[in-house]
Amino acid sequence: MEIPGDRRYTTEHEWLRAEGAEAVIGITEYAQDELGDVVFVQLPSIGSRVSAGAAFGEIESVKTVSELFAPAGGEVIAVNEVLTEHPELVNDSPYDTGWMVRIRLDDPAAVNSLLDAGAYRTTLPPGS
Amino acid sequence: MNAAQQVGAEDFGARLSFDRSEPGRRAVDVPRFTGRETDLPDVRLLRDSLRLPEMSQPGLVRYYTALSLRNYGIDSGTYPLGSCTMKYNPKVNEAIASMPGLAEAHPLAPAEDVQGTLRTLFELQAALCAITGMAGVSLAPAAGAHGELAGILMVKRALDERGDLATRRRVLVPDSAHGTNPATAAMAGFTVTQIPSAPDGSMDHEVLYRELDETVAAVMVTEPNTLGLWERDIEQVAQHVHAAGAYLYGDGANLNAVLGRVRFGDLGFDVIHLNLHKSFSTPHGGGGPGAGPVLCAPGLAPYLPAPVVEEPDGAFVLTRPDRSIGQMQQFHGNVGVLLRAYAYIRALGLDGLRAVSEHAVLNANYLRALTRDHFDLPYGGPVLHEVVYSGIRQRREHGIRTYDIAKRLIDYGFHPPTVYFPLIVEEALMIEPTETESRESIEALAAALVAIAGEAASNPEALHDAPVSSPIGRLDETAAARHPVLRWTP
Numbered sequence: 001m002e003i004p005g006d007r008r009y010t011t012e013h014e015w016l017r018a019e020g021a022e023a024v025i026g027i028t029e030y031a032q033d034e035l036g037d038v039v040f041v042q043l044p045s046i047g048s049r050v051s052a053g054a055a056f057g058e059i060e061s062v063k064t065v066s067e068l069f070a071p072a073g074g075e076v077i078a079v080n081e082v083l084t085e086h087p088e089l090v091n092d093s094p095y096d097t098g099w100m101v102r103i104r105l106d107d108p109a110a111v112n113s114l115l116d117a118g119a120y121r122t123t124l125p126p127g128s
Numbered sequence: 129m130n131a132a133q134q135v136g137a138e139d140f141g142a143r144l145s146f147d148r149s150e151p152g153r154r155a156v157d158v159p160r161f162t163g164r165e166t167d168l169p170d171v172r173l174l175r176d177s178l179r180l181p182e183m184s185q186p187g188l189v190r191y192y193t194a195l196s197l198r199n200y201g202i203d204s205g206t207y208p209l210g211s212c213t214m215k216y217n218p219k220v221n222e223a224i225a226s227m228p229g230l231a232e233a234h235p236l237a238p239a240e241d242v243q244g245t246l247r248t249l250f251e252l253q254a255a256l257c258a259i260t261g262m263a264g265v266s267l268a269p270a271a272g273a274h275g276e277l278a279g280i281l282m283v284k285r286a287l288d289e290r291g292d293l294a295t296r297r298r299v300l301v302p303d304s305a306h307g308t309n310p311a312t313a314a315m316a317g318f319t320v321t322q323i324p325s326a327p328d329g330s331m332d333h334e335v336l337y338r339e340l341d342e343t344v345a346a347v348m349v350t351e352p353n354t355l356g357l358w359e360r361d362i363e364q365v366a367q368h369v370h371a372a373g374a375y376l377y378g379d380g381a382n383l384n385a386v387l388g389r390v391r392f393g394d395l396g397f398d399v400i401h402l403n404l405h406k407s408f409s410t411p412h413g414g415g416g417p418g419a420g421p422v423l424c425a426p427g428l429a430p431y432l433p434a435p436v437v438e439e440p441d442g443a444f445v446l447t448r449p450d451r452s453i454g455q456m457q458q459f460h461g462n463v464g465v466l467l468r469a470y471a472y473i474r475a476l477g478l479d480g481l482r483a484v485s486e487h488a489v490l491n492a493n494y495l496r497a498l499t500r501d502h503f504d505l506p507y508g509g510p511v512l513h514e515v516v517y518s519g520i521r522q523r524r525e526h527g528i529r530t531y532d533i534a535k536r537l538i539d540y541g542f543h544p545p546t547v548y549f550p551l552i553v554e555e556a557l558m559i560e561p562t563e564t565e566s567r568e569s570i571e572a573l574a575a576a577l578v579a580i581a582g583e584a585a586s587n588p589e590a591l592h593d594a595p596v597s598s599p600i601g602r603l604d605e606t607a608a609a610r611h612p613v614l615r616w617t618p
Binding site for chain 1: 524529531547548551605606609610
């Protein structure tokens with residue numbers, strides 16, 4: 001299962017890719033596979049604040065609804081509007097076009113405390 | 129495919145009665161109007177047209193008959209939905225509820241004209257109190273979640289009257305709960321704290337007792353829980369909840385496992401709801417109507433929703449408890465459903481109800497024993513009324529999801545079970561056979577599950593394509609959820 005090395009992860013299966021003082025957030029390949037076909041993604045509004053470990057939105061698949069947890073705190077500066085019409089991008093391209101929000105990090109250094117790709121892989125069940 | 133199914137398949141292009149409409153056709157002749165004509169009301173209040181399907185009577189009957197032949201219900205075969213208690217509904221219930229004196233009673237009739245109906249409801253109240261060991265009851269809530277909401281609103285009112293509502297804002301709910309529990313708490317204005325399950329399937333008491341403080345309004349427990357397991361040491365839990373000044377709510381959805389054997393009142397529950405459409409054999413599926421009576425300990429009885437039936441001096445009357453939370457809906461609840469449950473209880477008696485739980489538990493464990501080598505059982509051990517499997521082995525080894533297994537069961541002639549619930553079990557497959565399935569049907573269901581487990585290994589494509597024998601194949605649920613078409617348009 002693909003776990004890109006250019007970003008950080010949480011045990012809740014979100015990824016965060018830092019770009020200087022900003023970061024892009026989405027869910028992992030494993031998360032989308034566990035959820036099944038995604039039918040709806042509810043994202044925060046631009047300008048709202050997210051805090052590390054707290055829910056920032058909801059994702060609904062054919063079998064369940066889950067909360068989305070922010071890997072780091074900050075102000076939402078962009079959301080992936082395309083997901084409103086095309087939630088399937090989360091399944092098709094979780095690391096790229098299926099991204100969810102872009103935030104301005106409160107503390108860019110805090111990103112270093114998140115899991116790297118290798119550490120995240122060890123949290124997944126064997127064989128995934 | 130039999131002839132009946134061919135009718136449905138042949139007409140698949142004409143899915144709605146509107147699609148079969150022909151101008152000028154009528155199913156009945158409307159009598160010619162012979163009264164005095166008056167002017168129309170203000171035309172701005174009128175719709176400019178009302179489209180109705182125009183069909184002949186035989187065309188209409190054939191249309192509905194074709195639809196009914198595509199249906200699958202408990203009268204067609206085994207319907208093993210977990211946590212839904214899809215038991216057979218004895219036809220005597222229908223006969224009783226259809227008696228004209230009961231069926232035709234008007235909700236606004238004066239009490240003295242409907243003494244028979246009120247007496248029946250009064251006796252049902254007494255029977256439900258006796259079965260559950262609770263002191264007070266209102267039959268008014270129309271479904272399980274409605275009863276839950278009534279119960280938590282009663283707790284809220286009681287806390288308000290004792291001056292605790294401002295501080296007690298939390299409701300604790302185990303992670304194995306039905307989704308209606310946290311939804312109820314949230315709808316009543318509380319915040320929800322989730323209590324994780326321990327490895328044995330009961331909620332984690334260490335976490336529960338740590339969370340129990342002066343900010344907690346209630347703890348909501350499903351007993352037995354959605355894993356088909358008894359929540360252990362529930363009396364001790366009740367003591368802790370009461371010592372913390374909170375209320376213990378009981379979700380009675382799984383009463384079928386312990387009917388006639390365990391009483392919620394004896395365990396220390398303060399308020400519970402029952403699902404008459406589950407445990408007491410009134411028809412359900414397809415969204416209703418149900419009945420979700422709320423029952424309570426003496427201290428909460430003044431808050432019960434109106435109406436309740438009382439017999440103050442030889443006559444039955446509908447009353448409103450002193451400090452009632454009000455009415456949960458108009459009139460008196462789903463009386464037709466209540467009558468069916470009453471008929472069921474009177475037909476079985478206490479010995480019969482005990483036999484219900486005995487056979488329900490026996491059937492679930494027999495099914496479990498016949499299938500346990502073929503699926504993972506995350507919580508091991510014997511169960512009560514239902515078995516929760518995990519399809520994780522089929523998924524890891526063969527790429528088969530529980531969803532595929534459920535759809536394949538249709539090809540074997542069974543209604544699919546509950547899937548992906550409880551949420552704490554990966555690839556959950558939840559089966560509640562109920563007491564009304566015979567030994568042969570349990571064995572046939574087990575044989576189908578074992579055969580499907582075999583197909584997962586030998587012929588996984590068959591499972592991906594299932595169902596292949598039903599009038600309609602696998603529906604694209606994803607497209608339906610992403611792009612729902614909610615309204616028919618010509």
